[in-house]
Amino acid sequence: MAALVPICAAAAEERVTILAVHYPPFEMEEPIDGLRGFDYEVVLEAFKRAGIEAEIQFVPWKRAMSDVENGQATGALSCADSPERSDLFFISDKISEENYGLYTRKGFKGPVLSNIADVAGVAVAAVSGYAIFDELNSADAVAIPLADDLSGLNMLDVERFNYLYAGRRNNDFLIKQHGLSGKFDFTEFRSINYHVCFSKVYPGINDILRAFNKGLAEVRADGTYQAIHSKYR
Template identity: 40%
Template sequence: MNKLIMPLIPILVIMTCTSTLSRAEQPLLTIHAVDFPPYEIENPGVDSLLGFDVEVVIEAFARVGRRARVDFRPWKRIVAMAQSGATLAMLSCEKSPGREKFINYSDPISKATRTYVASADFTGNPPQKMEDAKGSKVLVVSGYAAEKELIAAHIPYEPIIDDTSALRVLLNRDYDLFYSAREYVQYVAGGMGIAEKVQYFDTGKQVLFHLCFSKKWPDSMAIRDKFNQGLAEIMADGTYTAIHAKYK
């Protein structure tokens, strides 16, 4: 009996070592995002905060044995990369008509309040819902899901390259409203020293953000499912809440 068992021991050791080596050699996962604090922060300050969505993604992947990093590019380029399979995933990403053709959505990772931002001296009719902006001069970031919402509501707008530029234009040129996410604008306005120069008109609409995986990336569905597994774990044990608490 011993002669039959003994030869199996070295084989089991080799299999265990090979499995461990395989996990260690798994490639670093690169996610692409646009600077969108406090969700994603391209240039962390002295507090070294990366953005709560960035931290959540890195930690969720870590729980399932994968290393991840976030690289920053312009949003339109990121969307094109996801369409062609040149990136694994884009962050943070809303569900939007047409995206399901090339995107597999993760479980929700965060949310935002849709709002109209105006200068503090705005004297027009305060919009209480999205449609109330008709007749106003509206700014929105080109390529965002918010732009498609304005299109669907038949609200004329001026497209702009990014959120920071929109805030500067709003305060220095002849525009009435900027359609965006309240959480983002409040965070950035504080950092720019313009918190007292803007006001908000929430539309009653909340949106969910996801990690959006390119369908053309190899094994993206399996990677997405692993990410969801890690996300559920950090939500269950309090890590997710602790990450967000650092940004309040």
């Protein structure tokens, strides 16, 4: 199928930069079993359909958010929408979704928390800078900041805390990869959609966003999206 004609001069003349963190199986800094992540593949393919050359660079998440907000990069993935982020970024159409909830140690006998309202006054860990960390603060939890998801799993395993708020697909992947299978239970709270968060001040961003969403719709419509995701099951 022919690629879309580039719809803005800025997109045609330069490579756009999308920032990400290592967040398997959504995006991986280095290939794992020859794969780079389903969001990684979908986003690059959507830009390709739009006639825009794109590269994905891996940086810490707080830097990604700062660089995109300041227009030093075009966008960031995989990015959950929130009122705060909608104020700072243009949000693309949905690229994927993740189920979020609480991990506890297998056999943990403490209180069962079944939804976000239950975390009020409870110490719960999450990666600092993620939208879910802000969600914990809004729910009046005692939010424990983490550097990354794997650190959270390891700290939960050695009883540094009792509750880890995190995404299931990402953390189940890490659990399997790092020999932690059978050590945790998971209680799902809700599903969160992921997007690309685009800079509001990047040159030509309105045309880039429109072209990306059009390319993404084409990727979904012709079966490419499903074919990419099928490789990760």
